[in-house]
Amino acid sequence: MSKKNIVVVGAGFAGVAAAKKLSRHFKKNPDVLITLIDKHSYQTYMTELHEVAAGRVQPDAIQYDLQRLFSRNRNVDIITDEVTHVDREKKVVTTSSHSFNYDYLILAMGGEPNTFNVPGVDENGFTMWSWEDANKIRRHIQDTVEAASNEHNDEKRKAMLTAVVSGAGFTGVELVGDLMEWKDQLARANKLDPAEFSLYLIEAAPQILGVVTEKEQQKAEKYMRKQGIQIIKGNGVANVKKDSVELSDGTVIPTHTLIWTAGVKANTDAAAYGIEQARAGRLVANKYMEAKDSEGVYLAGDLVYYEEPDKNNAPVPQIVQSAEQTGHTAAANIIASIEGTEKHEHKGTYQGFMISIGSRYGVAYLMDKIHLSGFIAMLVKHMVNLFYFMTIGSGYYFVQYIYHEFFHIKEKRNIFRGHLSRLGNVLWALPLRVFYGSMWTWEAVKKIYGLYGTTSWFGDEIVLPFAWLKEATTGASEAVTDTAAAVSHPVFGLSYAYGEEPMMIFKEAPEWFNSIMQVMIPNPEMALFFQKFMTIVELLIGLAIIAGLFTFLANAATIALVISFSLSGMFYWVNMWFIPVAIALMNGSGRAFGLDYYVIPWIQKKLDNWWYGKTKSIYRPGIGQ
Incomplete structure (x- = not known):
């Protein structure tokens, strides 16, 4: 097969989905090269723009570096550049710095806000369709609220503390919901009363959230109104000025913040490519996602206009699910054409559709029959987001999503109200860490030297209480019987009490565990080796915990040891505190006056560079460059 060059323009949901599918299919074919071009070096997780704009997560939380996403896809060349021209006759894509020949082309540049030429939106309002947009809104709100805290004119102050969101679709509702939560934090930071803030959600249609059922619409509206959001329906924005918004019926809302989420259209760059356009500038595709009258050119994402026959000829929706599916269809048909x-x-x-209203409440309508709201709806939304990272094969961003949504969240802005946040000070775990590590170290020392009348695990006597080992040792079985007879009336407890005999978790090992151990330790010779090995492991674990080195792994190992000792019939209920202490110390305790403060970041950096390569702000032609 002759070499084939596939160029994908746009690294949004559609472009990434298409490039991933092509790369996986052709991973063993050196004659196929996929070139992914985007003006940014990262994918923006568009469905979380509202979280950045309203201060829930840090801006970099929704930037997914393309090098990290495609580092293991060796046949994908990432290019950071802006496409300036597409020559469909010569099959050449021209960017600001280079040109790329193609055999197959996927255009997936996405969409952009459609303001419907409403006066003043471009000059005085804010749109939210990019990472830059979200940051601009975030900074504007912070600066405006700060200025309002020093404003003596009551009317102007009220206008500065009023925000209007135009458009009550997914984006508008999710944004106003996060602004609703953010106002309390902003008020506290600027010594303001939260009651001074006003939030408006404006929708020209007679209902909000048109893609879900009336049940979800009513629940969402009820919740927002209860939280103080003023919802105006059937009355769109007609004019936007620097300090006010005028509605269609003449109502004027004094505000310094109008955020437009009321429409989307195809990327305007696509108009220059000579492909037939439909409503809102979208490019017409056939059932294979091929651009009309354009050989070898495929379309995907918000750019596509294709009327689905099984959906009453409605055009494919401009949502994430559709973007990924059109990307997969385009990729599948390029594969079919090549093969x-x-x-x-x-x-x-x-x-289905899932809409968050702030970080703690949401509504969802799944599979045309399941209605969800509240905690469960939000949990499902998070699970779907996590599933996305599995579909694109990014374990790194799977973990990062969990961090920024649950473990690194501030102001209790998630469904668990901050209970999972680990931004606390781990210094207070230091005494416990040293004590716990010392305990394991001392237990190992006792086993080595046989201190205080204990039997040394480094001697020639088998200490492990397994029957087949005792039977192989002369007189040992009688000794076990005598010892067992001496024990009387053990009492259950989780701490020692004077005069009581502590109760063991298991008097003897369960049969299934015995079967496993008999394979691992079949004879006295192996038992003696195992005793010495386990003692050394205990010593190393204890020293590691004291030093704060690999504390997560070391404490996880202690849990495994406790379980093993318990099943062997060698552990008491009074010592079960070992497990919760180990779990507590797994939360980064080695980073406070411990070696993990230095070692873990160094290892993370080395592994990151080895696995992903070095991330850059600009990726140039040439795989690995």
Whole structure:
């Protein structure tokens, strides 16, 4: 097969989905090169823009570096550049710095806000369709609230503390919900009364959230109104000025913040490519996601206009599910074209819609029959987001999502109200860490030297209480019987009490555990080796915990040891505190006056560079450059 160059323009949901599918399919074919071009070096997680704009997560939380996403996809060349021209006759994509020949082209540049030429939106309002937009809104609100805290004119102050969101679709509702939560934090930081803030949600249509059922609409509206959001329906924005917004019926709302989320259209750059356009500038595609009258050119994402026959000829929706599915269809048909197999018709499958209203409440409508709200709806939304990282094969961002949504969250802004946040000071774990490590170290020392009348695990006597080992040792079985007879009336307890005999967790090992151990330790010779080995492990674990070195792994190992000792019939209920202490110390305790403060970041950096390579602000032609 002759070499094939596939160029994908746009690294949004559609472009990434298409590039991933192509890369996996052709991973063993050196004759196929996929070139992914985007003006940014990262993918923006568009569905979380509202979280950045309203201060819930840090701006970099929704930037997914393309090098990290494609570092293991060796046949994908990442290019950071802006496409300036597409020559469909010569099959050349021209960027600001380079040109790329292609055999197949996927255009997936996405969309951009559609202001419908409403006067003043471009000059005086804010749109939210990019990482830059979200940051601009975030900074504007912070600066405006800070200025309002020093404003003596009551009317102007009220206008500065009023925000209007135009458009009550997914984006508008999610944004106003996060602004609703943020106002309390902003008020506290600037010594303001939260009651001074006003939030408006404006919708020209007679209902909000048109893609879900009336049940979700009513629940969402009820919740927002209860939280103080003023909702105006059937009355759109007609004019935007620097310090006010005028509605269609003439109502004027004094405000310095109008955020427009009321419409989306195709990326305007696409107009220059000579492909037939439909409503809102979207490019017309056939059932295979091929651009009309454009050989080798495929379309994906918000750019596509394709009427789905099984959806009453409605155009494919401009949502994430559709973006990924059109990307997969385009990629599948390029694969079919290269390999001479049958092409695949696009069939959109939309499993449901999930809308967050702030960080703690949401509504969802799944599979055309399941209605969810509150905690469960939000949990499902998080699970779907995590599933996305699995589909694109990014374990790194799977973990990062969990960190920034649950463990590194501030102001209790998640469904668990901050209970999972680990931004606390681990210094207070230092005494416990040293004590716990010392305990394991001392236990190992006792086993080595046989102190205080104990039997040395480094001697020639078998200490492990397994029957087959005792039977192989002369007189040992009688000794076990005599010892057992001496024990009387053990009492259950989780701490020692004077005069009581502590109760063991298991008097003898369960049969299934015995079977495993008999394979691992079949004879006295192996038992003696195992005793010495386990003692050394205990010593190393204790020293590691004291020093704060690999504390997560060391404490996880102590849990495994406790379970093993318990099943062996060698552990008492009074010592079960070992496990909760180990779990507590796994929360980064080695970073306070411990070696993990130095070692873990160094290892993370080395592993990061080895696995992903060095991330850059600009990726140039040439895989690995």
